[in-house]
Amino acid sequence: MTTKAKGMKARSLTATLAMLMVLGAGACGGGDAVADDESVVVIHVNIEAGVPELRQIHVAAHLGSAGMDANLYFPTTPQGPIASGATLALLIPTTRSGLLDLVLFGLDAGQNPVARGNGQTMITVGGRVDKTISLSACSSSGSGPGC
Amino acid sequence: MKAALSALLVCAVIATAHAQEVVVEPPASDAQAKAHAQGLLSEGTAAYGRGDYATALDKFTSAYEIFPSPKLWFNIGQANRDLGRPVEAVAAFDRFLRNAGDAPPETLAEARRSAAELKAKLGQIQVTCATDGAEITVDGKQVGSTPLGEMVWTTPGRHQVAVQHAGFSPVIEDVVVLAGQASPVNFELRPIDLRAPNPTGNGAMVGDGAAASETKPVYRHTWFWVATGVVIGAGIAAGVLIATRSSGGRLETTLGSQRAF
Numbered sequence: 066m067t068t069k070a071k072g073m074k075a076r077s078l079t080a081t082l083a084m085l086m087v088l089g090a091g092a093c094g095g096g097d098a099v100a101d102d103e104s105v106v107v108i109h110v111n112i113e114a115g116v117p118e119l120r121q122i123h124v125a126a127h128l129g130s131a132g133m134d135a136n137l138y139f140p141t142t143p144q145g146p147i148a149s150g151a152t153l154a155l156l157i158p159t160t161r162s163g164l165l166d167l168v169l170f171g172l173d174a175g176q177n178p179v180a181r182g183n184g185q186t187m188i189t190v191g192g193r194v195d196k197t198i199s200l201s202a203c204s205s206s207g208s209g210p211g212c
Numbered sequence: 213m214k215a216a217l218s219a220l221l222v223c224a225v226i227a228t229a230h231a232q233e234v235v236v237e238p239p240a241s242d243a244q245a246k247a248h249a250q251g252l253l254s255e256g257t258a259a260y261g262r263g264d265y266a267t268a269l270d271k272f273t274s275a276y277e278i279f280p281s282p283k284l285w286f287n288i289g290q291a292n293r294d295l296g297r298p299v300e301a302v303a304a305f306d307r308f309l310r311n312a313g314d315a316p317p318e319t320l321a322e323a324r325r326s327a328a329e330l331k332a333k334l335g336q337i338q339v340t341c342a343t344d345g346a347e348i349t350v351d352g353k354q355v356g357s358t359p360l361g362e363m364v365w366t367t368p369g370r371h372q373v374a375v376q377h378a379g380f381s382p383v384i385e386d387v388v389v390l391a392g393q394a395s396p397v398n399f400e401l402r403p404i405d406l407r408a409p410n411p412t413g414n415g416a417m418v419g420d421g422a423a424a425s426e427t428k429p430v431y432r433h434t435w436f437w438v439a440t441g442v443v444i445g446a447g448i449a450a451g452v453l454i455a456t457r458s459s460g461g462r463l464e465t466t467l468g469s470q471r472a473f
Contacts, residue, residue: 097463128473136351136369139467147467156470
């Protein structure tokens, strides 16, 4: 076997092993890590008929017990169209508890709000709570929510 | 035509209780575009007078796109201000003040007053980064690239600042902004090293050149298989540990997860 052939074999073997490790890691649990001292609020985004194509979700969260607000954008920069049923998660320190007010804005490619929905949920301290929020198209005529 | 337009604009001004109109008057090479923009300006002014600020903003913005008179930034600033979009309003008023120095003195004064009032309720983010040319976003909106010459106006509260540059790992920071104050945030981007590691440790690249011919292939070293076994074993153990944690440990979401509060 020539030196070149040996080198190619070694590279292909290394690549195969790397792929196996990646696949193994994936099988063992992908996704985002949650720390032990965090509560999780998973929001299922239901997009109603008539809503224009969404590229980003703006989550305005208000935690009344702490008098705190958070404005988060999912994904962090506008990307491909968001399908109904998309999910996102808020990771909240376990030092926070109480009722969480949520207002979701669906943003178009120009990051203009074109859809809106809201909801409330109690934080399950140290655990996970799932909340479905429906986004309906914004309307200035009064037939839908304003943005 | 010009007289008709002027009459229309005068009517629009009368109908507007508190909006000051600025007539588009830059040198025009395309009279048709100018006329179209004037029409949109009049429609926007009428909408503003009705309190329909969203439509007014849309008309003013369309007018600017057709005929980019810097004086339109005053109208755009007013509409944004009354829509409760102070950051956009400040940007528009600042742009007007920078570029429309020949506007009427009372309009310039009104823009300065509005900008000052709005700025008193806002804060600023000062972004610094040793890596030039990195793209900066605040709450998902692009605000420029490094080095950023000026601070970013924003509403008080928590904001998400992200900096990304090709070849570097992106960095996201949460910044708490207080009214009337500047919040500095410094980013250190770390380059992503895409070069393959040199497992032989003796300077020879496996499979390339004469030096490699004097060394055994990497997979014939015992340490390679031991290390591979350890890595795979550790990966599986970590996966099992994570999977058996009561909290689940990992979240599967389509849009990701972010920390709040």
